[in-house]
Amino acid sequence: MFSWRRFIVAAAFVAAIVAVIVLNARAGGSGASTSETIHLSEVAHASGIDFVHQSPTLDPKVAHIAAHIAALGACVSVADVNNDGWPDLYFTTSRFGASNALYINQKDGTFRDAAAEAGIGSLNRAGEGVSMGAVWGDYDNDGLEDLLVYKWGYPQLFHNLGNGHFEDVTAQSGLRSWMNSNGAVWFDFDRDGLLDLYITGYFRSDIDFWHLRTTRIMQHSWEFATNGGKNLLFKNLGNGRFKDVTDSMGVGSTRWTLAATAADFNDDGWPDLYLANDYGPEELFLNREGKRFELARAGLEDDSKSGMAVAVGDVFNRGRHDVFVTNISERGFLFQGNNLRINFLKELGRFNEIATGPVADAGWAWGAQFGDLNNDGRLDLVVVNGFISADSGREYWYAMSKIAGAQGDIFEDAKNWPAIGTASLSGYERSRVLENHGQAGFADVAEAAGVTDLLDGRGVAMADLFNRGTLDVVVANQKGRALLYRNAGPGGHWVEFKLVGTRSNRSAIGAEVTVQLGNARQRQVVDGGMGFCSQNDRRLHFGLGDQRLGAVTIRWPSGAEQVLRGLAPDQLHVITEPK
């Protein structure tokens, strides 16, 4: 009798092993979906964009892992710099002597680099530091987008003079303070009509990467590190000066923040701060009426990963700001998984994390942005990835795994890290284009859509670059050429909004637009920095799908609410805030 029982148990045992193999194989096939509606073609060179990022050179004391430390700094930010109605692009590079680029839109499908003549090109200088990214915002409400360049070094604020030139106003602004920053966001936290500035710290601010006094510069934990650079909040005083109010407002996190963005997540009318932290949990700082920020317990604190970017989008058209944060996945070694956090702050006081399949696993993911690439009324998601693409026959994962699980004191000291040499680390990964199918989830259609590059993506931004009613995608690659994916999709109905603040900041950063789409409604926010070291166009783009354009509700940063009805689709509407 025992023999047939044993046979049944053995059969179940074998069946379980087969099930493991089958379920694992399913994951491997998740990247092969087709798309009939998203078509992107890479046209950077044809458009006159030949920008190539260069990584910084660092102190020889960390030469053995310089490729790891210096794998940051490729950024792209979008703004209409010259108010001609066409979005322009700003790219940063990170090597002394190399120039950042300001590509002015020529309105004919091409761009021209005007950074040198504008005075915002040659910013990477010994003693001053190297560029890590930039955000645009009209801090003085003169109707011209100004530029903040954050660096490993002294950040620089440039006032847009309106004549194609910029003036460096850092010294008088009060912002000249050495930081090792990889992110910044403009937002008006106290709703006084002036854009304030939050600059994130990554490495500690006492570290000068070209004159290291110590090699104890790394994180002291892979999951709960708190020894990063301090994030700083600067209040705009309105006279061209900024005041550091970090401590009084309670937002001085030292959790190795790589990205920050601002939006009103809890619908109380005040912009909150959401941080993606490397080596630690994400942080949501809820704005208490501009008087202070409170670290929310919103289901984030126990979920420690390696946050690289934070993008905000209304995933299911519920009129809410959901959040996507990129993380690391590497076959066999580490599955942190990206987080797709659905906003239930009102009902449950928390986000629900629902990422699975291609949404969860996008390799070593960096920049990400939501945008309706096929105008079907749902926000798709673009994720760029790849950390270090070097010798494809050698990889650093094993060497890094030796110290990754160790006592923090060991790997906090860079000299204990194994040399990376010429090895790759999650290199040559393909970017993801995740088409939103609503309740059916996201499908990775990158290959079918024409996105096949294997460069090390960092910043990604979206904008209707050619005023066609369709979103294009711009990617800044580390040690690689910038890419411009021109949207060649069939297109559907759409509507776009350019908002001009009056009582609010002129850039209207923080303004929220909710568009009624049949029974659903999609909400978007004008961002002052989103993703990883990137910023989308100030103009908001909504695909309409097969729905009629219903009421459009604008909530301005000042608190004013405006409802517009009967707007025509397939147009850009310029809306000025009622005084």
Next chain:
Amino acid sequence: MNATAPPPPTAARVPVWADPKYLIVFLITLVLVAGEARYSILGGYDRLATTLGICIATEVLLSWWLRGRVANIASAYITGISLALLIKPQANILWPFALGAFLAIGSKYVLTYRGRHLWNPSNFAIALLVLVAADQVAILSHQWGNDLRINLVIWAFGLAVASRARVLHVTLTYVGCFIGLAALRNAIVGGPLLAELAPITGPMYQLFVLFMVTDPRTTVSTRRGRIIVVAIVALVETVIRLAGDFQLALLRPLYPSPPLLALALVGPVAMWWDLFRQGRKR
């Protein structure tokens, strides 16, 4: 990991609190509670519920069905917790925990020789998942932050329990071999010595050294044999690590967890040889 220790040397009744089996239950519970409270090491209580539930249910069902009596669930409890701690799959999937738990306990009843199972249950399940489900499963790579106290507390309790369970020689042999072989690896591949020593300061190694490699039910019968076997495990681990350093693509699937896979390779062969020799003596 299996809690069943060899019988004590004397006939004196051992109080429950001093029974090595329950000391190990206590120790792994301590690791779980400390890791979860301080560092959220589990990644979700659903993972713990799944592995623990299926481990215990499988143990109860199979022991009753195949052996006519319900086994003590302490072993399944330890296996369940260690799997919940060690398996780190892609986000929001539970099947590796469910199937891993079933395979771990199932291996005790299916992969046997002369009535004894050959693999440490959790070692078998983890090795199998890492090797055949690498697209979705990795193993624990967390560390105890930079908090030396937690590290020391767990090592202190662990060594005390290992001593009580009379397997301290296994633990110390492994640690000694690891340190010696780390120095050897360092001499061969260069770089910082601390990078070679670093792995043993992490929780994955604590679970491995204090629970898995010392499992009395899957170690050989003699003290000398156990010392030799654990030294061979450390040696095979070093071979895997050197292959990792020299980027030997063939062994790439083994790189993420050298000690666990070394034990999965060496342990059953040693067990089989030991049981075979015992059988011939009889």
